Amino acid sequence: MTTFWCEHAVLPGGVRRSVRVVTDRGRILDVRLDEPAEVGDTRLRGVVLPGLANGHSHAFHRALRGRTHDDGGNFWSWRDAMYAVTHRLDPETYHALARAVFAEMLLAGYTAVGEFHYVHHAAGGRLYDDPNVMGKALISAAREVGIRITLLDTCYLAGGLTAGGHVPLDHVQERFSDGSAEAWAERVERLAEEETVRIGAAVHSVRAVPRDDLTVVGEAATRGERPLHVHLSEQPGENLACEGFYGCSPTELLAGEGLLTPSTTVVHATHLSDRDIELLGTARSIACFCPTTERDLADGIGPARRLHDAGVRLALGSDQHAVIDPFEEVRGVEMHERLESLERGRFAGADLLDMASLNGYRSLGWDDGGRIATGHVADLVAVRLDSPRTAGAGTRGVLYAATATDVTDVVVAGEQVVVDGRHSSGDVGRLLADAIAAVRR
Ligand SMILES: [Zn+2]
Numbered sequence: 240m241t242t243f244w245c246e247h248a249v250l251p252g253g254v255r256r257s258v259r260v261v262t263d264r265g266r267i268l269d270v271r272l273d274e275p276a277e278v279g280d281t282r283l284r285g286v287v288l289p290g291l292a293n294g295h296s297h298a299f300h301r302a303l304r305g306r307t308h309d310d311g312g313n314f315w316s317w318r319d320a321m322y323a324v325t326h327r328l329d330p331e332t333y334h335a336l337a338r339a340v341f342a343e344m345l346l347a348g349y350t351a352v353g354e355f356h357y358v359h360h361a362a363g364g365r366l367y368d369d370p371n372v373m374g375k376a377l378i379s380a381a382r383e384v385g386i387r388i389t390l391l392d393t394c395y396l397a398g399g400l401t402a403g404g405h406v407p408l409d410h411v412q413e414r415f416s417d418g419s420a421e422a423w424a425e426r427v428e429r430l431a432e433e434e435t436v437r438i439g440a441a442v443h444s445v446r447a448v449p450r451d452d453l454t455v456v457g458e459a460a461t462r463g464e465r466p467l468h469v470h471l472s473e474q475p476g477e478n479l480a481c482e483g484f485y486g487c488s489p490t491e492l493l494a495g496e497g498l499l500t501p502s503t504t505v506v507h508a509t510h511l512s513d514r515d516i517e518l519l520g521t522a523r524s525i526a527c528f529c530p531t532t533e534r535d536l537a538d539g540i541g542p543a544r545r546l547h548d549a550g551v552r553l554a555l556g557s558d559q560h561a562v563i564d565p566f567e568e569v570r571g572v573e574m575h576e577r578l579e580s581l582e583r584g585r586f587a588g589a590d591l592l593d594m595a596s597l598n599g600y601r602s603l604g605w606d607d608g609g610r611i612a613t614g615h616v617a618d619l620v621a622v623r624l625d626s627p628r629t630a631g632a633g634t635r636g637v638l639y640a641a642t643a644t645d646v647t648d649v650v651v652a653g654e655q656v657v658v659d660g661r662h663s664s665g666d667v668g669r670l671l672a673d674a675i676a677a678v679r680r
Contacts, residue, residue, distance in 0.1 A: 240268070241263075242279070243650065244257075244274075244276035244280040245260060247286040247624075248611055254635065262653040265435075265617055266617055283619065283647075283650075284647065285621050285647060288596065289615075291348050292353070293349040293353065294525075294556040294599045294603060295353055297356075300558070301559075302674075303320055327678035327679070333358065335674040336678060344557075345657050347643035347646060348566075351387035352381065352389070356377055357443055360414050360417075364408075374430055381436070382436070384656070389466065389605070391466070394440070395412070395448070401480055402479075419452070420456055437605065439460075439466040439468060440465045440466070441469060446480065456498075466503075466604040468602075469506065470505075474538065499524050503524040505526050505527070507527075508528070516542060516545055523550055525553070529557060532561060543576055547590070552602075553594045555568040555595055555599060566637075566641045570638070572591070593609075597610060620649055623645050626641075626644070628640055
Protein backbone atom coordinates (compact mmCIF):
# COMPACT_ATOMS: atom_id res chain seq x y z
CA MET A 240 0.00 0.00 0.00
CA THR A 241 1.38 3.42 -0.97
CA THR A 242 -0.09 6.75 0.08
CA PHE A 243 0.53 9.96 -1.81
CA TRP A 244 0.06 13.23 0.01
CA CYS A 245 -0.89 16.00 -2.44
CA GLU A 246 -0.38 19.65 -1.60
CA HIS A 247 -3.32 20.31 -3.96
CA ALA A 248 -5.29 17.75 -5.96
CA VAL A 249 -7.81 18.17 -8.76
CA LEU A 250 -10.73 15.97 -7.66
CA PRO A 251 -14.07 15.47 -9.47
CA GLY A 252 -15.60 18.18 -7.24
CA GLY A 253 -12.81 20.71 -7.75
CA VAL A 254 -9.36 21.54 -6.40
CA ARG A 255 -8.74 20.56 -2.77
CA ARG A 256 -5.78 21.27 -0.50
CA SER A 257 -3.90 18.66 1.55
CA VAL A 258 -5.30 15.43 0.13
CA ARG A 259 -4.07 11.91 0.88
CA VAL A 260 -4.53 9.39 -1.93
CA VAL A 261 -4.25 5.84 -0.60
CA THR A 262 -3.37 3.25 -3.27
CA ASP A 263 -3.10 -0.49 -3.30
CA ARG A 264 -2.20 -2.82 -6.18
CA GLY A 265 -2.38 -0.07 -8.76
CA ARG A 266 -5.72 1.39 -7.69
CA ILE A 267 -6.99 4.22 -5.54
CA LEU A 268 -8.33 2.74 -2.33
CA ASP A 269 -9.34 5.98 -0.66
CA VAL A 270 -9.14 9.76 -1.09
CA ARG A 271 -8.88 11.57 2.26
CA LEU A 272 -9.50 15.30 2.37
CA ASP A 273 -7.85 17.88 4.62
CA GLU A 274 -5.35 15.47 6.12
CA PRO A 275 -1.72 16.40 6.85
CA ALA A 276 1.05 14.22 5.43
CA GLU A 277 1.98 11.25 7.58
CA VAL A 278 5.33 9.55 8.00
CA GLY A 279 5.83 7.21 5.03
CA ASP A 280 3.62 9.22 2.64
CA THR A 281 5.12 10.14 -0.71
CA ARG A 282 4.77 13.92 -0.92
CA LEU A 283 3.62 15.48 -4.19
CA ARG A 284 4.03 19.25 -4.27
CA GLY A 285 2.21 21.74 -6.47
CA VAL A 286 -1.04 20.56 -7.99
CA VAL A 287 -1.78 16.90 -8.70
CA LEU A 288 -3.89 16.06 -11.76
CA PRO A 289 -5.37 12.70 -12.71
CA GLY A 290 -3.21 10.81 -15.22
CA LEU A 291 -3.08 12.35 -18.70
CA ALA A 292 -3.76 10.16 -21.73
CA ASN A 293 -2.01 10.38 -25.06
CA GLY A 294 -4.81 9.01 -27.21
CA HIS A 295 -2.91 8.83 -30.47
CA SER A 296 0.76 8.03 -30.96
CA HIS A 297 3.03 6.63 -33.63
CA ALA A 298 6.19 6.39 -31.53
CA PHE A 299 8.56 5.98 -34.48
CA HIS A 300 7.47 9.29 -36.05
CA ARG A 301 9.47 10.95 -33.27
CA ALA A 302 12.55 10.33 -35.46
CA LEU A 303 11.27 13.02 -37.86
CA ARG A 304 11.00 15.88 -35.38
CA GLY A 305 12.64 19.00 -36.81
CA ARG A 306 13.77 17.16 -39.95
CA THR A 307 10.96 17.85 -42.40
CA HIS A 308 10.72 21.64 -42.49
CA ASP A 309 13.36 22.66 -45.04
CA ASP A 310 11.48 22.06 -48.28
CA GLY A 311 7.98 23.07 -47.30
CA GLY A 312 5.67 20.53 -48.85
CA ASN A 313 2.46 19.13 -47.42
CA PHE A 314 1.04 16.15 -45.55
CA TRP A 315 1.85 13.81 -48.45
CA SER A 316 5.49 14.88 -48.83
CA TRP A 317 5.87 14.57 -45.05
CA ARG A 318 4.52 11.02 -45.39
CA ASP A 319 7.29 10.20 -47.92
CA ALA A 320 9.90 11.28 -45.33
CA MET A 321 8.17 9.13 -42.72
CA TYR A 322 8.19 6.11 -45.05
CA ALA A 323 11.96 6.54 -45.50
CA VAL A 324 12.42 5.91 -41.76
CA THR A 325 10.37 2.69 -41.82
CA HIS A 326 13.15 0.91 -43.75
CA ARG A 327 15.28 1.00 -40.58
CA LEU A 328 12.61 -0.40 -38.31
CA ASP A 329 13.05 -3.91 -36.99
CA PRO A 330 11.99 -5.36 -33.63
CA GLU A 331 15.15 -4.00 -31.99
CA THR A 332 15.14 -0.43 -33.35
CA TYR A 333 11.33 -0.19 -32.98
CA HIS A 334 11.63 -1.20 -29.32
CA ALA A 335 14.50 1.17 -28.54
CA LEU A 336 12.76 4.13 -30.16
CA ALA A 337 9.42 3.43 -28.45
CA ARG A 338 11.15 3.00 -25.10
CA ALA A 339 12.81 6.41 -25.39
CA VAL A 340 9.66 8.13 -26.68
CA PHE A 341 7.47 6.60 -23.95
CA ALA A 342 10.01 7.84 -21.37
CA GLU A 343 9.77 11.31 -22.92
CA MET A 344 5.97 11.07 -22.61
CA LEU A 345 6.19 10.16 -18.92
CA LEU A 346 8.48 13.12 -18.23
CA ALA A 347 5.85 15.32 -19.92
CA GLY A 348 3.03 13.95 -17.75
CA TYR A 349 1.45 11.36 -20.03
CA THR A 350 0.56 8.28 -18.00
CA ALA A 351 -1.21 6.27 -20.75
CA VAL A 352 -0.57 5.97 -24.46
CA GLY A 353 -2.60 4.65 -27.37
CA GLU A 354 -0.01 3.37 -29.81
CA PHE A 355 -1.52 3.20 -33.31
CA HIS A 356 0.65 0.38 -34.59
CA TYR A 357 0.81 -0.67 -38.22
CA VAL A 358 4.46 -1.63 -38.94
CA HIS A 359 3.68 -5.29 -38.39
CA HIS A 360 5.96 -7.28 -40.68
CA ALA A 361 9.43 -7.38 -42.25
CA ALA A 362 10.36 -5.88 -45.64
CA GLY A 363 8.09 -7.03 -48.45
CA GLY A 364 5.47 -8.17 -45.93
CA ARG A 365 7.47 -11.25 -44.89
CA LEU A 366 6.28 -12.55 -41.50
CA TYR A 367 8.70 -12.61 -38.58
CA ASP A 368 8.95 -15.94 -36.73
CA ASP A 369 6.52 -14.42 -34.26
CA PRO A 370 4.11 -12.34 -36.40
CA ASN A 371 3.40 -10.16 -33.34
CA VAL A 372 7.03 -9.41 -32.53
CA MET A 373 6.73 -5.72 -33.51
CA GLY A 374 3.61 -5.17 -31.35
CA LYS A 375 5.27 -7.00 -28.48
CA ALA A 376 8.30 -4.70 -28.85
CA LEU A 377 6.00 -1.76 -28.13
CA ILE A 378 4.40 -3.49 -25.16
CA SER A 379 7.82 -4.34 -23.67
CA ALA A 380 8.97 -0.77 -24.20
CA ALA A 381 5.93 0.54 -22.32
CA ARG A 382 6.34 -1.98 -19.51
CA GLU A 383 10.05 -1.19 -19.09
CA VAL A 384 9.56 2.57 -18.70
CA GLY A 385 6.31 2.27 -16.74
CA ILE A 386 3.66 3.83 -18.99
CA ARG A 387 0.17 2.34 -19.38
CA ILE A 388 -0.41 1.27 -22.99
CA THR A 389 -3.28 0.38 -25.27
CA LEU A 390 -1.79 -1.24 -28.34
CA LEU A 391 -4.11 -0.19 -31.15
CA ASP A 392 -3.28 -2.92 -33.61
CA THR A 393 -4.06 -1.48 -37.01
CA CYS A 394 -5.56 -3.14 -40.06
CA TYR A 395 -3.92 -1.80 -43.24
CA LEU A 396 -4.72 -3.52 -46.53
CA ALA A 397 -4.65 -1.05 -49.45
CA GLY A 398 -2.18 1.54 -50.72
CA GLY A 399 -4.70 4.37 -51.03
CA LEU A 400 -8.04 5.40 -52.44
CA THR A 401 -8.86 7.16 -55.70
CA ALA A 402 -12.16 7.87 -57.39
CA GLY A 403 -11.49 4.62 -59.28
CA GLY A 404 -11.12 2.54 -56.11
CA HIS A 405 -8.35 1.27 -53.85
CA VAL A 406 -4.82 1.04 -55.21
CA PRO A 407 -2.32 -1.75 -54.39
CA LEU A 408 0.19 -1.41 -51.57
CA ASP A 409 3.55 0.03 -52.55
CA HIS A 410 6.80 -1.62 -51.46
CA VAL A 411 6.92 0.33 -48.15
CA GLN A 412 3.28 -0.35 -47.28
CA GLU A 413 3.64 -4.11 -47.81
CA ARG A 414 5.06 -4.27 -44.29
CA PHE A 415 1.83 -2.89 -42.86
CA SER A 416 -0.53 -5.50 -44.30
CA ASP A 417 -1.72 -8.90 -43.10
CA GLY A 418 -3.15 -9.64 -46.54
CA SER A 419 -6.76 -9.80 -45.33
CA ALA A 420 -8.87 -8.47 -42.49
CA GLU A 421 -9.44 -12.04 -41.30
CA ALA A 422 -5.67 -12.64 -41.04
CA TRP A 423 -5.33 -9.33 -39.17
CA ALA A 424 -8.05 -10.38 -36.69
CA GLU A 425 -6.50 -13.79 -36.14
CA ARG A 426 -3.06 -12.28 -35.41
CA VAL A 427 -4.48 -9.71 -32.98
CA GLU A 428 -6.30 -12.45 -31.04
CA ARG A 429 -2.92 -13.86 -30.09
CA LEU A 430 -1.82 -10.71 -28.23
CA ALA A 431 -2.24 -10.87 -24.44
CA GLU A 432 -3.43 -8.15 -22.04
CA GLU A 433 -1.81 -7.38 -18.68
CA GLU A 434 -2.52 -5.10 -15.73
CA THR A 435 -1.26 -2.01 -17.60
CA VAL A 436 -1.63 -3.35 -21.16
CA ARG A 437 -4.81 -3.37 -23.28
CA ILE A 438 -5.16 -4.54 -26.86
CA GLY A 439 -7.34 -2.35 -29.07
CA ALA A 440 -8.22 -2.44 -32.75
CA ALA A 441 -7.77 0.15 -35.46
CA VAL A 442 -8.68 0.78 -39.06
CA HIS A 443 -5.85 2.81 -40.54
CA SER A 444 -8.31 4.88 -42.61
CA VAL A 445 -10.94 4.41 -45.31
CA ARG A 446 -7.99 4.85 -47.70
CA ALA A 447 -6.26 1.71 -46.42
CA VAL A 448 -9.24 -0.55 -45.62
CA PRO A 449 -11.92 -1.31 -48.26
CA ARG A 450 -15.61 -1.34 -47.30
CA ASP A 451 -16.10 -5.12 -46.89
CA ASP A 452 -13.06 -5.34 -44.64
CA LEU A 453 -14.29 -2.49 -42.42
CA THR A 454 -17.10 -4.75 -41.25
CA VAL A 455 -14.67 -7.56 -40.40
CA VAL A 456 -12.56 -5.21 -38.26
CA GLY A 457 -15.64 -3.73 -36.60
CA GLU A 458 -17.00 -7.15 -35.70
CA ALA A 459 -13.62 -8.32 -34.36
CA ALA A 460 -13.43 -5.21 -32.15
CA THR A 461 -16.95 -5.77 -30.81
CA ARG A 462 -16.30 -9.48 -30.20
CA GLY A 463 -13.10 -8.76 -28.26
CA GLU A 464 -14.64 -5.73 -26.44
CA ARG A 465 -11.81 -3.68 -27.83
CA PRO A 466 -11.74 0.07 -28.39
CA LEU A 467 -11.69 0.84 -32.12
CA HIS A 468 -9.70 3.76 -33.56
CA VAL A 469 -9.59 5.15 -37.10
CA HIS A 470 -7.89 8.11 -38.80
CA LEU A 471 -10.74 10.21 -40.19
CA SER A 472 -10.85 13.11 -42.63
CA GLU A 473 -7.45 14.56 -41.71
CA GLN A 474 -7.07 15.78 -45.29
CA PRO A 475 -9.62 17.07 -47.84
CA GLY A 476 -8.05 14.65 -50.35
CA GLU A 477 -9.38 11.67 -48.37
CA ASN A 478 -12.92 13.10 -48.45
CA LEU A 479 -12.72 13.76 -52.21
CA ALA A 480 -11.53 10.24 -53.00
CA CYS A 481 -14.20 8.71 -50.75
CA GLU A 482 -16.96 10.82 -52.31
CA GLY A 483 -15.65 9.93 -55.76
CA PHE A 484 -15.59 6.19 -55.20
CA TYR A 485 -18.31 5.50 -52.61
CA GLY A 486 -20.48 8.57 -53.13
CA CYS A 487 -20.37 9.46 -49.44
CA SER A 488 -18.02 10.94 -46.84
CA PRO A 489 -15.62 8.75 -44.79
CA THR A 490 -17.82 9.32 -41.71
CA GLU A 491 -20.94 8.22 -43.61
CA LEU A 492 -19.08 5.15 -44.84
CA LEU A 493 -18.06 4.16 -41.29
CA ALA A 494 -21.58 4.80 -39.99
CA GLY A 495 -23.09 2.70 -42.78
CA GLU A 496 -20.83 -0.23 -41.89
CA GLY A 497 -21.72 -0.02 -38.20
CA LEU A 498 -18.31 1.21 -37.08
CA LEU A 499 -19.45 4.27 -35.14
CA THR A 500 -20.21 3.32 -31.52
CA PRO A 501 -19.34 4.75 -28.07
CA SER A 502 -16.18 2.57 -28.19
CA THR A 503 -15.04 4.21 -31.43
CA THR A 504 -12.47 6.98 -31.55
CA VAL A 505 -12.05 8.96 -34.75
CA VAL A 506 -8.62 10.56 -34.97
CA HIS A 507 -8.24 14.14 -36.29
CA ALA A 508 -11.85 14.60 -37.56
CA THR A 509 -10.66 17.81 -39.20
CA HIS A 510 -12.74 18.20 -42.36
CA LEU A 511 -16.31 17.24 -41.45
CA SER A 512 -19.72 18.14 -42.86
CA ASP A 513 -22.72 19.00 -40.66
CA ARG A 514 -24.05 15.51 -41.38
CA ASP A 515 -20.74 13.92 -40.29
CA ILE A 516 -20.85 15.81 -36.98
CA GLU A 517 -24.44 14.70 -36.40
CA LEU A 518 -23.57 11.04 -37.07
CA LEU A 519 -20.60 11.11 -34.68
CA GLY A 520 -22.68 12.82 -32.00
CA THR A 521 -25.59 10.39 -32.30
CA ALA A 522 -23.14 7.48 -31.98
CA ARG A 523 -21.57 9.08 -28.85
CA SER A 524 -18.17 8.38 -30.37
CA ILE A 525 -14.93 10.03 -29.27
CA ALA A 526 -12.87 12.37 -31.46
CA CYS A 527 -9.14 12.50 -30.75
CA PHE A 528 -7.67 15.84 -31.79
CA CYS A 529 -3.90 16.17 -32.25
CA PRO A 530 -3.46 19.97 -32.43
CA THR A 531 0.35 20.14 -32.52
CA THR A 532 0.45 17.62 -35.36
CA GLU A 533 -2.48 19.15 -37.23
CA ARG A 534 -0.80 22.55 -37.27
CA ASP A 535 2.61 21.10 -38.09
CA LEU A 536 1.21 19.22 -41.10
CA ALA A 537 -1.04 22.11 -42.20
CA ASP A 538 -4.09 19.84 -41.88
CA GLY A 539 -6.53 22.54 -40.81
CA ILE A 540 -8.58 23.17 -37.66
CA GLY A 541 -11.25 20.63 -36.75
CA PRO A 542 -14.72 21.61 -35.42
CA ALA A 543 -14.02 20.87 -31.74
CA ARG A 544 -16.80 22.92 -30.20
CA ARG A 545 -19.41 21.76 -32.70
CA LEU A 546 -18.47 18.12 -32.08
CA HIS A 547 -18.68 18.70 -28.32
CA ASP A 548 -22.12 20.31 -28.70
CA ALA A 549 -23.29 17.36 -30.81
CA GLY A 550 -22.41 14.92 -28.00
CA VAL A 551 -18.98 13.78 -29.15
CA ARG A 552 -16.41 13.41 -26.38
CA LEU A 553 -13.05 14.98 -27.22
CA ALA A 554 -9.67 13.42 -26.41
CA LEU A 555 -6.09 14.40 -27.29
CA GLY A 556 -3.02 12.84 -28.88
CA SER A 557 0.48 13.88 -29.88
CA ASP A 558 0.42 11.69 -33.01
CA GLN A 559 3.71 12.33 -34.87
CA HIS A 560 5.41 13.91 -31.82
CA ALA A 561 6.53 17.19 -33.34
CA VAL A 562 5.77 18.17 -29.73
CA ILE A 563 5.26 15.96 -26.67
CA ASP A 564 3.45 18.17 -24.20
CA PRO A 565 -0.10 17.47 -22.99
CA PHE A 566 -0.57 21.08 -21.91
CA GLU A 567 0.27 22.30 -25.40
CA GLU A 568 -2.27 19.87 -26.93
CA VAL A 569 -5.10 20.87 -24.63
CA ARG A 570 -4.41 24.57 -25.13
CA GLY A 571 -4.22 23.91 -28.86
CA VAL A 572 -7.89 22.86 -28.98
CA GLU A 573 -9.03 25.95 -27.08
CA MET A 574 -6.71 28.41 -28.82
CA HIS A 575 -7.44 27.18 -32.36
CA GLU A 576 -11.15 27.60 -31.55
CA ARG A 577 -10.49 31.15 -30.36
CA LEU A 578 -8.69 32.06 -33.57
CA GLU A 579 -11.57 30.76 -35.66
CA SER A 580 -14.46 32.06 -33.59
CA LEU A 581 -12.97 35.37 -32.35
CA GLU A 582 -14.26 34.38 -28.90
CA ARG A 583 -12.44 33.34 -25.73
CA GLY A 584 -13.42 30.62 -23.28
CA ARG A 585 -14.73 28.20 -25.90
CA PHE A 586 -14.34 25.34 -23.41
CA ALA A 587 -14.66 25.37 -19.63
CA GLY A 588 -11.54 24.36 -17.67
CA ALA A 589 -13.28 21.15 -16.54
CA ASP A 590 -14.01 20.21 -20.16
CA LEU A 591 -10.36 20.76 -21.08
CA LEU A 592 -9.22 18.51 -18.23
CA ASP A 593 -11.68 15.82 -19.36
CA MET A 594 -10.16 15.99 -22.86
CA ALA A 595 -6.67 15.52 -21.46
CA SER A 596 -7.60 12.82 -18.98
CA LEU A 597 -11.00 11.12 -18.59
CA ASN A 598 -12.02 11.02 -22.25
CA GLY A 599 -8.57 9.85 -23.28
CA TYR A 600 -8.73 6.97 -20.80
CA ARG A 601 -12.21 6.02 -22.09
CA SER A 602 -10.94 6.19 -25.66
CA LEU A 603 -8.17 3.72 -24.80
CA GLY A 604 -10.48 1.27 -23.04
CA TRP A 605 -9.64 2.24 -19.45
CA ASP A 606 -13.08 2.93 -18.00
CA ASP A 607 -11.52 3.18 -14.55
CA GLY A 608 -9.02 5.94 -15.32
CA GLY A 609 -8.94 9.71 -15.55
CA ARG A 610 -10.22 10.64 -12.10
CA ILE A 611 -8.64 10.92 -8.67
CA ALA A 612 -11.40 8.90 -7.05
CA THR A 613 -11.82 5.64 -5.15
CA GLY A 614 -11.72 2.59 -7.41
CA HIS A 615 -9.90 4.34 -10.23
CA VAL A 616 -6.44 3.39 -11.42
CA ALA A 617 -3.73 5.15 -9.40
CA ASP A 618 -2.30 7.41 -12.12
CA LEU A 619 -1.23 10.87 -10.95
CA VAL A 620 0.69 13.83 -12.37
CA ALA A 621 2.19 16.53 -10.15
CA VAL A 622 2.83 19.97 -11.65
CA ARG A 623 4.86 22.59 -9.84
CA LEU A 624 3.29 25.96 -9.20
CA ASP A 625 6.53 27.87 -8.64
CA SER A 626 8.28 27.60 -12.01
CA PRO A 627 8.93 30.68 -14.20
CA ARG A 628 5.89 29.62 -16.23
CA THR A 629 3.43 28.66 -13.52
CA ALA A 630 4.33 31.10 -10.74
CA GLY A 631 1.26 33.19 -9.94
CA ALA A 632 -1.05 31.24 -12.27
CA GLY A 633 -2.69 29.37 -9.39
CA THR A 634 -4.06 25.85 -9.32
CA ARG A 635 -6.85 26.67 -11.77
CA GLY A 636 -4.48 28.32 -14.23
CA VAL A 637 -2.23 25.32 -14.62
CA LEU A 638 -3.77 24.07 -17.90
CA TYR A 639 -3.32 27.53 -19.40
CA ALA A 640 0.20 28.19 -18.12
CA ALA A 641 2.16 24.99 -17.55
CA THR A 642 4.38 23.15 -19.99
CA ALA A 643 5.72 19.61 -19.94
CA THR A 644 8.85 20.80 -18.11
CA ASP A 645 6.75 21.81 -15.09
CA VAL A 646 5.81 18.18 -14.40
CA THR A 647 7.78 17.00 -11.39
CA ASP A 648 6.34 13.61 -10.43
CA VAL A 649 4.39 10.93 -12.28
CA VAL A 650 2.66 7.90 -10.82
CA VAL A 651 1.33 5.02 -12.96
CA ALA A 652 -0.61 2.18 -11.34
CA GLY A 653 0.61 3.32 -7.93
CA GLU A 654 4.30 3.27 -8.97
CA GLN A 655 6.22 6.52 -9.03
CA VAL A 656 8.04 6.48 -12.39
CA VAL A 657 9.13 10.13 -12.50
CA VAL A 658 10.62 11.63 -9.36
CA ASP A 659 11.50 15.31 -9.17
CA GLY A 660 11.60 15.64 -12.95
CA ARG A 661 13.75 12.55 -13.53
CA HIS A 662 12.75 9.26 -15.07
CA SER A 663 14.17 6.06 -13.64
CA SER A 664 15.91 5.22 -16.95
CA GLY A 665 18.21 8.23 -16.51
CA ASP A 666 19.11 10.53 -19.38
CA VAL A 667 16.06 10.38 -21.67
CA GLY A 668 17.63 12.84 -24.14
CA ARG A 669 20.52 10.43 -24.64
CA LEU A 670 18.12 7.47 -25.02
CA LEU A 671 16.25 9.39 -27.72
CA ALA A 672 19.41 10.51 -29.52
CA ASP A 673 20.77 6.96 -29.69
CA ALA A 674 17.46 5.41 -30.76
CA ILE A 675 16.89 8.06 -33.45
CA ALA A 676 20.47 7.76 -34.76
CA ALA A 677 19.88 4.03 -35.27
CA VAL A 678 16.95 4.62 -37.62
CA ARG A 679 18.40 7.60 -39.49
CA ARG A 680 21.76 6.08 -40.41
ZN1 LIG B 1 -1.89 9.09 -36.84
